[in-house]
Amino acid sequence: MIIGITGSSGAGKSTACELIKKDYNIEIIDADKIARDLSDNNKKYLDEIVEKFGEEILLEDGKLNRKKLANIIYSDRDKRHLLNGCTFKYIKREIENKLNKEKTFVIDAPLLIECNLDKLCDITIAVIATNRRIQLDRIIKRDNISEEDASKRLNAQKPNKFYTSNCDYIILNDDHINQMEKQLKRIFEINNITK
DSSP states (O other): OEEEEEOOTTSSHHHHHHHHHHHHOOEEEEHHHHHHHHHHHOHHHHHHHHHHHOGGGBOTTSSBOHHHHHHHHTTOHHHHHHHHHHHHHHHHHHHHHHOOTTSOEEEEOTTTTTTTGGGGOSEEEEEEOOOHHHHHHHHHHHHTOOHHHHHHHHHTSOOHHHHHHHOSEEEEOSSOHHHHHHHHHHHHHHTTOOO
């Protein structure tokens, strides 16, 4: 069983995944972590990004300056699509290599649908926060960025309707973890996923 979890930044995907790991001991495949690992350990991938964005996105030690790249892509839609086009194929390949149909996995991917990872999933779950202030506060705290930068990130992402229209299940997460736990339990019961 492959479960896909998606949603916009600050919606609570990581919290949902932590609960699933704790309650069901299911392995989580984190697409964002894979992207970070790729930029640190895959020279071909890093070279491709540098080719598209220039040497100025590198730190002095030759590693990717993630903060600088984030500022570029969240300010320019075309550049964001350029990066995604480069990144999707690498992430998809890494995730496909990790999957094993004998086991249950969760794919945690903000761009699950956009990079067609949803096609690998048996079920998809959208984690949604309807309170923008809560989302902004979560992003500011998590990434240690300004409210303006957090707002840019949120504005650059798909609206909740995109996720709710494209996923099998919806979890509402406006800061009540016990509510999220109940919603997850119900989805897992419907799909006969046991502890």
